[in-house]
Amino acid sequence: MSPGNPTPGKKTGLPPGSLVFVGTPSNNPIEISIIQYNEQECKEFVLHEVSEIKNYVCSTHNTWININGVYDVSIVEEIGNTFQLDPLSLEDIVNTQTRPKLDEYEDYIFCVLKDLYVEDERIMKEQLSFVLKDRLLLTFQEEKGDVFDNVRNRIRTASTKIRARGTDYLMYALIDAIVDNYFVITDWFDKELDLLEEELYKITTKTQLANIQQTHATFNAMRRAVIPAREVIFSFYKSENSLIKKKTHLFIRDLMDHIIHITESIEQAREKSNGLMNIYISGTNQNMNNIMKTLTIVSTIFMALSLIAGIYGMNFKNMPELEWQYGYFAVLGLMGLVSLGLLLFFHKKKWL
Numbered sequence: 001m002s003p004g005n006p007t008p009g010k011k012t013g014l015p016p017g018s019l020v021f022v023g024t025p026s027n028n029p030i031e032i033s034i035i036q037y038n039e040q041e042c043k044e045f046v047l048h049e050v051s052e053i054k055n056y057v058c059s060t061h062n063t064w065i066n067i068n069g070v071y072d073v074s075i076v077e078e079i080g081n082t083f084q085l086d087p088l089s090l091e092d093i094v095n096t097q098t099r100p101k102l103d104e105y106e107d108y109i110f111c112v113l114k115d116l117y118v119e120d121e122r123i124m125k126e127q128l129s130f131v132l133k134d135r136l137l138l139t140f141q142e143e144k145g146d147v148f149d150n151v152r153n154r155i156r157t158a159s160t161k162i163r164a165r166g167t168d169y170l171m172y173a174l175i176d177a178i179v180d181n182y183f184v185i186t187d188w189f190d191k192e193l194d195l196l197e198e199e200l201y202k203i204t205t206k207t208q209l210a211n212i213q214q215t216h217a218t219f220n221a222m223r224r225a226v227i228p229a230r231e232v233i234f235s236f237y238k239s240e241n242s243l244i245k246k247k248t249h250l251f252i253r254d255l256m257d258h259i260i261h262i263t264e265s266i267e268q269a270r271e272k273s274n275g276l277m278n279i280y281i282s283g284t285n286q287n288m289n290n291i292m293k294t295l296t297i298v299s300t301i302f303m304a305l306s307l308i309a310g311i312y313g314m315n316f317k318n319m320p321e322l323e324w325q326y327g328y329f330a331v332l333g334l335m336g337l338v339s340l341g342l343l344l345f346f347h348k349k350k351w352l
Helices: 050-056 073-082 085-092 147-157 167-202 205-240 247-309 327-350
Strands: 031-037 042-047 061-067 101-102 110-119 122-133 135-139
Touching: 031 050, 031 110, 031 147, 042 050, 050 061, 050 073, 061 073, 061 167, 073 085, 085 101, 085 110, 101 205, 110 167, 110 205, 122 167, 122 205, 135 167, 147 167, 167 205, 167 247, 205 247, 247 327
Parallel strands: 061 135
Antiparallel strands: 031 042, 031 061, 101 110, 110 122, 122 135
16 A cells, blocks of 8 residues: 555545544445424334435434444435534544544534443443434444333323433433443443452462453453543533533433443452452462462472481491391382371461
8 A cells, every 4th residue: 555545444644524434344234214203192103214314303303323334435425414412522533542522513512422331241332423403313333133122112202201301301311321331331341350359269260360361451441431421421511512401410410320320330449359369469469378388298208208318328338227128118118207297297287
């Protein structure tokens, strides 16, 4: 590749607002689902053509448009043009490494958060982007599958609070679902730490060192998702944008309490995670001390036996035992008694 040409999937050298997908590509087709609702009714649609999306926005219903898949920048760009989104927002949507943030524009609020889930005993992250406009909420996900099913069911149920409120409350409800899932993830992680700690107190192995290193990586992934999310929710609460109603601020304040509780749990997990390495090092040192103690005891016993063997190997002529018929067996018995005596001595001293 010639100098100056950007590496595919990277943004080096490109001007701000350039749409380049950064992340793991997917072979799954992009899916667009729509839920329209008000107090009287709820309607759901699935679109197969992105060009149809503009026909599903009306002034009498709240509209939630969810897009699964952001790897096709042409589709994201077309959606952005349809709803007049700033290129900087679109740039953050297709860059799945964007740090959680909340930006306010003239006619919409843009938000990025990270959802967490467990896969093969590892915590994985998925980027979720929100665009809040009057009576409209756009959500962009990397892949199909999320933690919003309870919110969808509440919208489908008549006479619920979410049906009577606007899209600002819907955005709060979706963020609240993400934060509730943080509770699930932190509880799972805390249990994993407890199990690993119990194993370390029983026996220390090289496999456990790999588990500790994986635990640190998992903790860092959690922290990079949750700590910035606290800043986002705080900005959401402090926002004076007219798109966020005063009644919704009360619920966002409760959401702030939740995220603060989670961050405190993560800081406690940090101390426990760091303590695992100390336990491992202590256990390794203990194992080494036990090995050295065993080798020392064995060496001491063989020193006594070597002394006896050395005495009878000096080849003096005047050694009556050498001519004795049972001398060989007597010396072996003496060696056995000396070994047994030393073992009893070590046991009495509690060195064994």
